[in-house]
Amino acid sequence: MYKASLQFGATTDNLPIIRHFVQAHLRPRIPNSVMLNQVTVAIEELCANSILHGNAEDPQKELRLELRLQGETLHIYLYDPAPPYDLHSYPSKPTLLRANTDRPGGFGIYLIRRIVDKIDIKRRRGGSSVYHMVKQLTHENSS
């Protein structure tokens, strides 16, 4: 199993660092550039939500991103000190998204759902959260 992790403060200044971390570790393992980009986007969207909404851009709050590649299955974990949010409260159809265009980035969760095969959240002791996304790398999800 291949494993890599990155610890970062809850500030949007770290989004490019997160992207570069993901691409540096996964580029040799995901030769398809469209799929590599999809994975990068899904991870950045998840991290951006936690930075902006869960932790209110407090750089003192520390998050940890972990990538685990088991065969053709990529597991992505985000350890977040903030409580989990309800994924199901976000719009699930593209047509609904246009009603919310006054808030740029309001459809990140929709994009995550389109890209990854599975996402779940666990509340940890003390109120923190673990987000877990799974992406199968054996098929393309570019529809």
Place this chain on the structure above:
Amino acid sequence: MQVEVLPGSTDTQLKIALSGELDAITAPKLYENLNRLLQQHATVREVKIYCKGLTYISSAGAGILLMSIDNLTPKGISLELVDVQPEVYNILDLLGLTKLMPVSHV
């Protein structure tokens, strides 16, 4: 992220080159730049954004494009993306933007 007005723009057609990465940090800057350029070119009816140098877009960037469509369409101004890289096109397609505006890839 960089925005540059291209030679060949006319009174009615504004050609812009967009390059770099469009994420939660840079997307608001694109919105400000677009609004400023449209104020400076008040007679424009067509905006073409050349995206060959745009290497990344997140939902925040796509949200700005969607906001721009919603703002420009009622004013009779069209927005088109040209020479979009395959990775960026794929994200726009997943979000449904390729059905809302003309988008051509390289």
